[in-house]
Amino acid sequence: MAHRWGMAVDLDRCTGCEACVTACRAENNIPTVGDLQASRGRAIHWIRVERYFEGEFPDVKVNYRPVMCQQCDAAPCEPVCPTYASHHNDEGLNAQVYNRCIGTRYCANACPYNVRFFDFFNPVWEKPMHLQLNPDVSLREVGVMEKCTFCVQRIAAGKDAAAADKREVKDGDIKPACVQGCPSKALVFGDLNDPESEVSRLAESPRGTKLLEDLGTAPKVTYLQGVEHA
Amino acid sequence: MSTSGDRLAADLLRPLNRTGALWYVFVAFLGTIVACGLFAWFFQMWRGFGLTGIRWPVYWGFLITDFVFWIGISHAGTLISAILRLVNAGWRRPVTRCAEVITAFALMIGGLFPIIHLGKPWLFFWLMPYPNQRLIWPNFRSPLVWDFFAISTYLTGSLLFLFLPMIPDFALVRDRTTGVKRTIYGALALGWRGTTHQWHRLETAMQIMAIAIIPVAVSVHTIVSFDFSMAPVPMWHSTIFGPYFVAGAIFSGIAGLIIAMATLRKVLHLQDYLQDIHFENLGKLLLTMSLLWGYFTFNERLTTWYGNGTAEINTFRVTQSGTFSPLFWTMVLVNFVLPVIILSIRRLRTVTGCVIASIGVVIGMWLERYLIVVPSLAHKYLPYSWGTYSPRPTEIVITAATFAAMTLLYTLFAKFVPIISIWEMRAGERPEEDLAAVSEQRLGESHA
Numbered sequence: 001m002a003h004r005w006g007m008a009v010d011l012d013r014c015t016g017c018e019a020c021v022t023a024c025r026a027e028n029n030i031p032t033v034g035d036l037q038a039s040r041g042r043a044i045h046w047i048r049v050e051r052y053f054e055g056e057f058p059d060v061k062v063n064y065r066p067v068m069c070q071q072c073d074a075a076p077c078e079p080v081c082p083t084y085a086s087h088h089n090d091e092g093l094n095a096q097v098y099n100r101c102i103g104t105r106y107c108a109n110a111c112p113y114n115v116r117f118f119d120f121f122n123p124v125w126e127k128p129m130h131l132q133l134n135p136d137v138s139l140r141e142v143g144v145m146e147k148c149t150f151c152v153q154r155i156a157a158g159k160d161a162a163a164a165d166k167r168e169v170k171d172g173d174i175k176p177a178c179v180q181g182c183p184s185k186a187l188v189f190g191d192l193n194d195p196e197s198e199v200s201r202l203a204e205s206p207r208g209t210k211l212l213e214d215l216g217t218a219p220k221v222t223y224l225q226g227v228e229h230a
Numbered sequence: 231m232s233t234s235g236d237r238l239a240a241d242l243l244r245p246l247n248r249t250g251a252l253w254y255v256f257v258a259f260l261g262t263i264v265a266c267g268l269f270a271w272f273f274q275m276w277r278g279f280g281l282t283g284i285r286w287p288v289y290w291g292f293l294i295t296d297f298v299f300w301i302g303i304s305h306a307g308t309l310i311s312a313i314l315r316l317v318n319a320g321w322r323r324p325v326t327r328c329a330e331v332i333t334a335f336a337l338m339i340g341g342l343f344p345i346i347h348l349g350k351p352w353l354f355f356w357l358m359p360y361p362n363q364r365l366i367w368p369n370f371r372s373p374l375v376w377d378f379f380a381i382s383t384y385l386t387g388s389l390l391f392l393f394l395p396m397i398p399d400f401a402l403v404r405d406r407t408t409g410v411k412r413t414i415y416g417a418l419a420l421g422w423r424g425t426t427h428q429w430h431r432l433e434t435a436m437q438i439m440a441i442a443i444i445p446v447a448v449s450v451h452t453i454v455s456f457d458f459s460m461a462p463v464p465m466w467h468s469t470i471f472g473p474y475f476v477a478g479a480i481f482s483g484i485a486g487l488i489i490a491m492a493t494l495r496k497v498l499h500l501q502d503y504l505q506d507i508h509f510e511n512l513g514k515l516l517l518t519m520s521l522l523w524g525y526f527t528f529n530e531r532l533t534t535w536y537g538n539g540t541a542e543i544n545t546f547r548v549t550q551s552g553t554f555s556p557l558f559w560t561m562v563l564v565n566f567v568l569p570v571i572i573l574s575i576r577r578l579r580t581v582t583g584c585v586i587a588s589i590g591v592v593i594g595m596w597l598e599r600y601l602i603v604v605p606s607l608a609h610k611y612l613p614y615s616w617g618t619y620s621p622r623p624t625e626i627v628i629t630a631a632t633f634a635a636m637t638l639l640y641t642l643f644a645k646f647v648p649i650i651s652i653w654e655m656r657a658g659e660r661p662e663e664d665l666a667a668v669s670e671q672r673l674g675e676s677h678a
Binding site: 037040041042043048050051052065067076079080081082083084100101102103104105106108109110112113114117118119120121122142143144145211212215217 | 277278279280283284285286287288289290344347348349350353354356357364366368369371372373374375378457460461462463607610611612613614615617618
């Protein structure tokens, strides 16, 4: 059976520690652009932790929401790309083919979540930082868009390992870097086509909502949050 | 008009035959600015797109504003000329060519921006469907691919539409020159001998082009508006965008035409040809378009206000009363208040009045496009990802260079081609020779 990868984010568990952000950066060879370019809005974060504040001082509550590509089933980024750089793959992922991208940035404008990032310059890794580059992830050159892939290289590795053992991929076999790095287990990844998987169960949870669901993008990330009874 | 045929040709061919020192200085000046623009673009390609002010999440800025603006300017010429030709308005004769040439050059400039703004401009040809090693077609669902086809169709059509009525004039110049000039103009005249047969062919071709180019012109700016309205972005995703863009395009185009005509009239001493009546008529047209633009803008904003969508209303507020409000109200002033006041009072609807209103409209329409592109992108759905944008030097230089490029191309064109169609002016003076009338008669017979 074809896989359909999805994620669940338990906002009640998220502490806003940004371990996911760091893990993602290390795994996916995300360029660091430097302080000047970061101040000009060129920083790249495939996953970010959004902070929203509730209430008046001193009774302030901080809400955290990790936002990555929602891997929408009806993704607005896909039809607008003139070169099929942004396209839907067989497992429901919004793939970004860097070599097809010519940098119109239309996908990023169409994306309601602002999770697509542009490479404004060729990425540079000062020695010895280049030694920590992940050989499984391609580097992106200047002028292309990049975004969260759900760690497609780990998905491929997980499937390969399962195939080598002549078995199906088990729930929990594959963990994107952010999921693996999350100390409070707020992030859960798995196959939405497997009704027994944890992520399928969480996707059905009454605590679950989709981000900007009304836009009709059909995201594959479910956010879980308990309703507070005062 | 009482000019004799010879005086007419002498007046209109004067710029081709005599070149002042000032002309070279002016061309060199404009050429320098254009060269600066090209340098900025190449520097930007070499160093990376980061030299612009584009930033997350405002991924389109000045360059896309320029794109929409110039495509808009291009709507004056061909469309107005085609309509005036079809209704056979007598006063069109001195106006058509200087209008059509705006279209050709504005499209060339506007058409460059989708390439300039690319992250990898050297791969722009991937938008073309051609058999390739990558075994992939362009994505025909993408409005950018529609753009590519729309603009190339419109450019081809406009160039033909511009070129056809120039053939008899090229022949005239050929017959009055010698040497290399004669060879060049002879080649451009395509063997024109002025036989009845050739006249009929020309009239028929012009009629076909005039009819064909109108739907093309309307569709082009609709498709440009689709670049925005197909994306689920607050205040972009709107059905009004198609007609709103077309109206805005014609509006800015007429303003551009008035400025060009007034400049030609002053510089080339064409008061006898580009008369007050032309400015009077175009001024009325500009007034109509100003009112139409005001109506569309009011409509667009009223529906947003009443719809009160969370994201829409944020974009609405920042343009109406927030950080973008100075630009917004300047736009309203120069696109609506000023032109309506100047152009609806007959005493103010002079050449100078029309030019002042037109300059306002050109500025206002550029601002309009900026206010469509930037505030929406800066205020999408998640407030955490709201952003800002301000241009950086390369974009500003490139923008300035396009205005210089337009002026330069226009200056060169007026130097090498009679900017007013000589044969059409003659035909207007002696209606018995008006072949347009003959062909219309024939058209009537075939319908009877």
